[in-house]
């Protein structure tokens with residue numbers, strides 16, 4: 152029996168994603184690692200492979216934005232007599248919907264229950280539904296990165312040391328999917344770092360953790376280990392962590408070259424509305440400057456379309472952010488994911504349709520832009536096009552090349568002899584600016600052509 156793990160995500164943001172972001176789907180290697188040897192395993196990754204289905208059973212990991220595409224593949228495969236198993240965040244949050252397109256679904260983290268699923272496959276007794284559970288730390292085994300052999304990812308040394316998050320922002324489904332925050336045993340983590348050193352000696356470690364530094368004492372031990380190993384890295388941090396000078400010093404000392412931080416909004420009322428309490432009252436400019444002085448660049452992750460946003464506020468936000476030396480500004484229009492409290496709230500107010508991810512033309516959508524810049528909900532202060540226009544204007548102007556951004560990239564490059572890493576940051580910034588400019592022209596053209604739809 153040949154089981155193929157499938158990752159569908161190529162056009163993630165329609166930002167020519169593959170040109171600057173591609174990393175192995177590591178969670179699928181975790182499942183491959185607990186698949187009994189009686190089953191042959193393979194990977195089909197849309198980031199690197201041409202989509203050709205060659206196997207008996209296909210296991211897809213499903214995120215909301217690609218659910219529709221996965222269901223299409225799944226339906227065709229089943230019509231062709233193949234078996235399909237669906238799992239991942241979207242399946243966990245919408246199991247009944249997924250079951251209509253699968254022979255079996257797995258909800259929650261699948262690692263612990265996966266051997267049972269495989270035994271049922273082998274004995275021809277596959278059940279409709281399996282309930283996964285948060286993998287306990289003691290059961291986390293080292294990932295075998297040879298699963299990705301032969302594929303060329305731009306960030307091949309993708310790794311995680313924790314699962315879950317210590318916070319519960321109301322728009323976030325990742326933290327709800329993973330459940331309680333857990334840490335990987337450090338000896339297991341160390342084996343993965345060593346393996347990546349052998350396989351990709353030049354690559355920096357790209358951490359995919361939602362909250363790598365969520366446990367202070369574990370974070371200190373992990374960062375000390377990285378320092379000993381002399382590996383460079385890029386990490387996601389929360390804003391409160393970015394404001395913790397001692398923690399940032401340890402992070403920089405560990406070899407971290409860049410952090411991405413979930414700013415979301417500079418307005419405290421927005422942060423409070425979506426339960427992002429850890430961001431309230433933070434001195435963002437000082438924290439970013441300090442990180443830069445330590446030799447780390449900082450990428451700002453921002454959401455436009457939060458409940459208290461207005462066109463004037465977005466313009467003010469843009470002026471405020473322009474004074475802060477971020478390496479790049481990644482702006483996304485708010486998405487309401489099923490399973491999040493924010494989605495339930497919007498649904499009860501009639502501001503979002505209950506299956507927007509399955510529709511061609513979502514409620515209040517002008518259909519212009521794909522991915523994270525598309526609008527699928529009604530906002531009290533913006534039409535869809537205005538929201539796109541505000542977002543793209545800010546994205547274009549903030550990402551214009553700035554001497555301070557270049558100087559920071561040079562500092563980062565010199566510090567760890569990592570000119571490639573520094574150049575990548577500047578390249579992505581330039582890409583953001585270029586795409587925002589192109590798309591803004593499209594939106595403004597459409598607004599001029601159809602003023603009534605604004």
Ligand code: SF4
Nearest residue numbers: 316318320323326361
């Ligand atoms: S801090 Fe990030 S990962 Fe954690 S709940 Fe908030 S959005 Fe989700």
